[in-house]
Amino acid sequence: MREAIDILDARRRQVHTKGAQPFQLDCEKHSVAGSVSQRACVFCGSRVVLYPITDALHLVHGPIGCAAYTWDIRGAQSSGSQLHRMSFSTDLREKDVIYGGEKKCETALIELIGRYRPKAAFVYATCIVGLIGDDLEAVCRRVTAQTGVETIPVHSEGFAGSKKDGYTAACAALDRLVGSSESPPPDGPSINILGDFNIAGETWVIRDYYERMGVNVISTITGDGRVDDIRRAHHAQLNVVQCSGSMKGLARLMKQKYDIPFVHVSYFGLEDVSKALYDVAETFNDPAMMQRTKRLVRDEISAVMPRLRRYRDALQGKKAAVYTGGAFKAFSLVRSLRTLGVQTVIAGSQTGNPQDYQQLESLCDDGTVLLDDTNPLELAKFIDQTGADLLIGGVKERPIAYKLGVAFCDHNHERKRCLAGYEGMVNFANEVYSSVCSPVWSLSPRKQHASSVKRSIAPGPLVTADAGLPLNAKVPQCPTAATAPSPGSDSQACGVCQLKAHCSGLAAQETETA
Amino acid sequence: MMTDQGSSFVATRNACKMCTPLGACLAFSGVEGCLPFLHGSQGCSTYIRRYLISHFREPMDIASSNFDEQSAIFGGQNNLSIGLRHVLESYRPKAVGIATTCLSETIGDDVSMFLNEFRSEQAGNTDLSIPPLIHASTPSYHGSHFDGYTEAVAAIVDTLAEGGKRQDDLVNILPFIVSPADLRHLREIVHDFRLTPILTPDYSDRLDGPPWQQYQRIPDGGTPIDMIRRCGTAAASIQLGDTPTGRTAAGILAAKFDVPAMVLPMPIGVRASDQMFGVLEKVSGRPTPQHHTAERGRLVDSYIDAHKYIFGKRAIVFGDEDFVVSTVGFLAEIGIQTVLCGSGGQSGTLKASINRIEMGPSEPPRVIEGVDFEDLTEAAADVHADLMIGHSKGYKLARQLGIPLVRIGLPVHDRFGASRMLHVGYRGTQQLFDRIVNTLLEQRQDISEMGYTYL
Ligand code: SF4
Ligand code: SF4
Numbered sequence: 001m002r003e004a005i006d007i008l009d010a011r012r013r014q015v016h017t018k019g020a021q022p023f024q025l026d027c028e029k030h031s032v033a034g035s036v037s038q039r040a041c042v043f044c045g046s047r048v049v050l051y052p053i054t055d056a057l058h059l060v061h062g063p064i065g066c067a068a069y070t071w072d073i074r075g076a077q078s079s080g081s082q083l084h085r086m087s088f089s090t091d092l093r094e095k096d097v098i099y100g101g102e103k104k105c106e107t108a109l110i111e112l113i114g115r116y117r118p119k120a121a122f123v124y125a126t127c128i129v130g131l132i133g134d135d136l137e138a139v140c141r142r143v144t145a146q147t148g149v150e151t152i153p154v155h156s157e158g159f160a161g162s163k164k165d166g167y168t169a170a171c172a173a174l175d176r177l178v179g180s181s182e183s184p185p186p187d188g189p190s191i192n193i194l195g196d197f198n199i200a201g202e203t204w205v206i207r208d209y210y211e212r213m214g215v216n217v218i219s220t221i222t223g224d225g226r227v228d229d230i231r232r233a234h235h236a237q238l239n240v241v242q243c244s245g246s247m248k249g250l251a252r253l254m255k256q257k258y259d260i261p262f263v264h265v266s267y268f269g270l271e272d273v274s275k276a277l278y279d280v281a282e283t284f285n286d287p288a289m290m291q292r293t294k295r296l297v298r299d300e301i302s303a304v305m306p307r308l309r310r311y312r313d314a315l316q317g318k319k320a321a322v323y324t325g326g327a328f329k330a331f332s333l334v335r336s337l338r339t340l341g342v343q344t345v346i347a348g349s350q351t352g353n354p355q356d357y358q359q360l361e362s363l364c365d366d367g368t369v370l371l372d373d374t375n376p377l378e379l380a381k382f383i384d385q386t387g388a389d390l391l392i393g394g395v396k397e398r399p400i401a402y403k404l405g406v407a408f409c410d411h412n413h414e415r416k417r418c419l420a421g422y423e424g425m426v427n428f429a430n431e432v433y434s435s436v437c438s439p440v441w442s443l444s445p446r447k448q449h450a451s452s453v454k455r456s457i458a459p460g461p462l463v464t465a466d467a468g469l470p471l472n473a474k475v476p477q478c479p480t481a482a483t484a485p486s487p488g489s490d491s492q493a494c495g496v497c498q499l500k501a502h503c504s505g506l507a508a509q510e511t512e513t514a
Numbered sequence: 515m516m517t518d519q520g521s522s523f524v525a526t527r528n529a530c531k532m533c534t535p536l537g538a539c540l541a542f543s544g545v546e547g548c549l550p551f552l553h554g555s556q557g558c559s560t561y562i563r564r565y566l567i568s569h570f571r572e573p574m575d576i577a578s579s580n581f582d583e584q585s586a587i588f589g590g591q592n593n594l595s596i597g598l599r600h601v602l603e604s605y606r607p608k609a610v611g612i613a614t615t616c617l618s619e620t621i622g623d624d625v626s627m628f629l630n631e632f633r634s635e636q637a638g639n640t641d642l643s644i645p646p647l648i649h650a651s652t653p654s655y656h657g658s659h660f661d662g663y664t665e666a667v668a669a670i671v672d673t674l675a676e677g678g679k680r681q682d683d684l685v686n687i688l689p690f691i692v693s694p695a696d697l698r699h700l701r702e703i704v705h706d707f708r709l710t711p712i713l714t715p716d717y718s719d720r721l722d723g724p725p726w727q728q729y730q731r732i733p734d735g736g737t738p739i740d741m742i743r744r745c746g747t748a749a750a751s752i753q754l755g756d757t758p759t760g761r762t763a764a765g766i767l768a769a770k771f772d773v774p775a776m777v778l779p780m781p782i783g784v785r786a787s788d789q790m791f792g793v794l795e796k797v798s799g800r801p802t803p804q805h806h807t808a809e810r811g812r813l814v815d816s817y818i819d820a821h822k823y824i825f826g827k828r829a830i831v832f833g834d835e836d837f838v839v840s841t842v843g844f845l846a847e848i849g850i851q852t853v854l855c856g857s858g859g860q861s862g863t864l865k866a867s868i869n870r871i872e873m874g875p876s877e878p879p880r881v882i883e884g885v886d887f888e889d890l891t892e893a894a895a896d897v898h899a900d901l902m903i904g905h906s907k908g909y910k911l912a913r914q915l916g917i918p919l920v921r922i923g924l925p926v927h928d929r930f931g932a933s934r935m936l937h938v939g940y941r942g943t944q945q946l947f948d949r950i951v952n953t954l955l956e957q958r959q960d961i962s963e964m965g966y967t968y969l
Contacts, residue, residue: 005731006604008600008603008604030580031556031580032580032600033578033579033596033597033600034577034579034580034598034599034600034601034604035600035604036559036575036576036577036578036601037556037578037580040556040557040560040561041555041560042557043557044557044560044561059525062616063533063616063653064526064529064531064532064533065532065535065536065558065561065562065616065654066557066558066561067526067529068529068531068533069532069533069561069562069564069565071528071907086528086888087527087528088526089525089529090524091526091529092616093655093656094656096655097620107524108524108525111523111524111525112525112527127557127586127616127617128616128617128655130586131586131621132620158555158556158558159555159581159582159583159585159586159617160582161582161583376573376575377575377604377731380729381729395567396563396564396567398567399567399572399573399574400573402571403572403573403729403730404729444725445724445726445727446725446726446727446728
C-alpha cells in the first residue's frame with residue numbers, strides 16, 4: 001500500500017502544477033523550519049562564488065564544520081595557483097566564543113599571509129562570528145596595513161538570509177577589488193566573463209570561443225580567477241553574466257560605477273550558447289566579428305549534431321525532473337533536454353525569484369510541477385507521480401533518485417565533467433544517455449513492480465558513447481538553409497536539429513555559399 | 515617516543531576532523547525510526563547531509579530548525595517547536611534526535627526546557643503523538659565529530675534505557691564509528707555466542723540498504739527502541755574503543771543500572787580481536803565458535819605467508835583516535851612500523867593509548883593530537899613512509915609523497931563501497947590485511963622495470 005506523502009501546509013504555495021490553476025508561486029522565503037530544505041546558507045553562497053579565485057587566501061572564520069565541509073569540494077579548476085583548494089579555518093574554541101575571535105582571526109591571517117603570500121585574502125564570517133560580534137572590518141584593515149595584502153571581509157553569517165544573500169556579500173567583496181589596478185586598458189573589444197566557475201575547465205572552453213571571435217577577455221570572475229585580473233576588470237566594454245543569481249550584483253555595481261553594460265547568457269545547450277555568442281557579437285556591432293561568430297557556431301554545431309542525434313534517438317520520450325541551485329540554469333536544462341527529446345516534468349530551484357519562475361513556467365509543458373525550495377519527501381512524491389526517468393540536481397538529490405530506481409545526473413558545482421559549450425552538450429547528452437539507458441534500472445524493485453513502465457534499453461554501439469560513434473558520420477544538411485533566421489531570433493525552428501534557433505540554419509547557409 | 519600537540523599555527527589548514535553535530539547525526543541514524551534534527555541554522559544540516567551522502571551514498575535526511583536573524587537574537591524556541599511539529603507531521607518518526615549546533619549553544623538555548631514545554635504544549639493534541647525526543651548537546655567548539663557521536667549515543671541510552679531484571683543472554687555492544695559492514699559482522703559474532711546483542715547505534719541497514727519500491731520517509735533499520743529500553747537489564751556492556759573521555763553510554767549504564775562495563779580497544783588485529791572474543795566467551799560462558807577460530811587460523815596463516823612483503827615497511831596512520839590506536843596495534847603485530855600518527859581529535863588519551871601498545875622490534879611512532887593535514891604534511895616530510903592508512907582526506911598528502919593510501923574509516927568519498935569495508939574481528943582484519951599487502955605488492959610491481967608476474 002502506497003501511503004501518500006503530504007505537502008506541509010506551510011509549503012503549499014511553493015508548489016505549482018502548470019495548467020492546473022493560474023500561475024502563482026511563492027518564493028524568496030526563508031526555508032520553513034523542519035522542512036529538510038535542500039538549501040545551504042549565506043556562507044555557502046559566498047564560498048561558492050569566491051572559491052575559484054585561485055590566488056587568493058580564503059579563511060573561514062568560525063568553528064571547524066563550515067570549513068571542513070567545503071574543503072576542495074568544488075570542481076573549479078585553476079591554470080595556475082591551487083591555493084583556493086586549501087581549507088583554512090580559525091577553528092573557534094570555547095574561549096574564543098566567550099572572549100571574541102578577533103585576535104585569533106588576525107593572528108591566523110597574518111601567519112597564513114606570511115606563509116602563502118596570496119594576492120589578496122577573503123575572510124568569511126560564519127554564524128558564530130555574527131553572534132559574538134567580531135569586527136571583521138577592523139581586523140581586515142589592520143591586517144591589510146600590516147601585510148600589504150588586501151584583506152577583505154565577506155559578510156556571510158549563515159543565518160542572515162539564504163544562499164542568495166551570500167551571493168550579494170560575495171559581490172560586495174569583489175567590488176572592493178574591481179578598479180584597483182592602474183594598468184592601462186587593452187586594445188580592441190574586451191569583456192569580463194562573469195558567473196562561470198570553471199567547473200571541469202568550462203571557463204577555458206568559453207574563453208576560447210570569445211578569443212576566436214576576436215574578443216579580449218580581461219577577467220574571468222570567478223572561474224580560474226586571478227586577483228590582478230579582477231582589479232583590471234573595470235576596463236572591459238561589456239560584462240557577460242552567466243549564473244545571473246550570483247553575479248548580477250557585481251554586474252550592476254560595475255554598471256553604476258564604470259558604466260559597463262551587461263548581458264545575461266547561459267552556456268548550457270546549443271541554443272543558449274549560440275545565443276550567448278551572438279548576443280556578445282551584436283553588442284560590438286562589428287560585421288567581421290559577427291562573421292567569425294557565425295563560422296564558429298556553424299563549425300561547432302556541425303561537429304556535434306550528428307553525435308547528438310544518436311543520443312536523441314535513444315532518449316526520445318523520456319521524462320526528466322530538474323532541481324537546480326539557481327533558476328537560470330533550469331531554463332537551459334529544460335531546453336537542452338528538449339534538444340535530446342526529453343520532456344521536463346518537474347522543475348524547481350533553491351533560489352528562484354518570481355520572474356524566474358514565470359519564465360520557467362512558460363518554457364515547460366502543461367502538467368509540469370514547479371517547486372521552490374523543495375525537500376526530499378516532495379521530490380520523491382513528484383518523481384513518483386510524474387514517472388520521471390531522470391533527476392538532474394546536486395549530490396544531495398542523488399540518493400532520492402537512486403532509491404526509487406531513477407537515473408541521476410549531477411549538474412552542480414561538484415561535477416567533474418565539462419557540460420558547457422558545444423562539446424559540453426555532447427558530454428551532457430552522453431551523461432544523460434548513460435544514466436537513463438543503463439540496464440541496472442530494470443532490476444530496481446520499483447521498476448519491476450510498475451509493469452506499465454516501458455523500457456527501451458538499446459545496448460550496442462552507443463554504450464561506449466563517443467568512442468562508439470563513427471568518425472565519418474554525415475553532417476546533416478539543413479532544409480531551411482535558404483530561410484535561415486537572423487541571429488537572436490527565436491521564431492523559426494531548424495528542420496535538422498529542431499532547435500528553435502538560427503544555429504544549424506546558419507551553419508548550412510554558410511556551407512552552401514562557400 | 516615523540517608526542518606533541520598539533521602545530522603552532524593558529525589557523526587550521528585542511529582539517530583532519532569534522533564537526534560535533536555530524537557525529538551526533540550519524541549516531542541518531544542508528545536508532546530505528548529516528549530522525550536527526552539539528553537545532554541551529556540550516557547550512558550546518560545541509561553540509562552534514564551532503565558530506566555523509568558522499569560517504570554512504572544513501573538518503574540522509576537531517577531536519578533543522580532553520581534559524582533566521584530573529585532566532586539568533588531572541589532564541590530558537592519558536593523555530594524548534596515549529597520544526598518539530600513539521601517533522602512529526604511529515605516524517606512520522608519513532609524518535610527525534612536533536613543535536614544543538616554552535617549557534618544555539620552560544621546563544622544559550624535551553625533545549626531541554628524547550629522540549630519539555632513542547633511536550634506539554636502538545637499534550638492535548640490528539641493528532642500528534644510525541645515520540646521520544648533525545649537531546650545531545652554538541653557545540654562544535656568543544657571537540658569533533660567523534661565527541662558528538664559519543665555524546666549522542668550516551669544521550670540515546672540516557673533517555674531510553676530502563677532498568678529491570680537482569681537478562682543473562684542480553685549484551686550491550688557499543689562500538690565507535692565503524693562501517694555498516696562492521697556493524698553487521700559484530701551483530702553476527704554476538705549471535706554466534708548465542709547472546710542477544712543490543713547494538714547501539716546500528717546504522718548498518720539504514721545507511722547501506724536496498725533500493726525501494728516506494729519512498730520511505732525514514733529507511734528501515736536501526737536499533738529497535740524497545741531494545742534500547744532494555745539496555746539497563748543487560749548482562750554486560752562491551753564498549754569497543756577506549757579513547758573517549760566524556761560521558762559514554764557504557765558509563766551511564768554502569769552508573770544507573772549497574773551493568774558491568776568492559777572497555778576494549780576497537781578489535782582490529784589478532785590480539786585486539788582475541789580480547790573481544792575472550793570477553794564474549796566470559797559473558798556467554800561458551801567457547802568461541804569453531805568457524806571464528808578457523809577464521810583466526812587463516813588470518814595468522816596469511817600473516818606468515820605475507821610477512822616478507824611487509825616487514826619493516828613504514829606507515830603513517832591518521833583518523834579517528836580509536837581507529838588510529840587499533841591500526842597502530844595491528845600494524846605492530848604484522849611487522850609494519852608506524853612512524854607517524856595523528857588525529858584531529860584531542861581527547862588527550864591518544865598518546866597514552868599508543869603507549870600501551872606492544873611495539874615488537876619497532877620504534878614507537880611520533881604521535882600528534884589535534885592535527886590538521888598541513889601539520890601532518892610537515893611532519894611527514896622526513897619520515898620516509900611507504901604507505902598511509904586513514905580516510906580519503908589523506909589523498910593529497912599521499913599523492914604528494916608518492917605513496918599509496920589504504921582507505922579506512924570516515925570519510926571515504928573517493929572510493930566506492932565505504933559501507934562494505936570491513937575492519938573489525940578476524941574477518942575484518944583479514945580484509946584489511948589483504949588490502950595492505952596487495953597495495954604494497956602493486957606498488958612494487960608498478961615500480962619494477964620488468965614488472966614481475968610472480969611476487
Ligand atoms: S556551526 Fe558548528 S555545527 Fe554548524 S557546521 Fe559549523 S562547526 Fe558544524
Ligand atoms: S549555517 Fe552558519 S554555521 Fe552552519 S555552515 Fe552555514 S555559516 Fe556555517
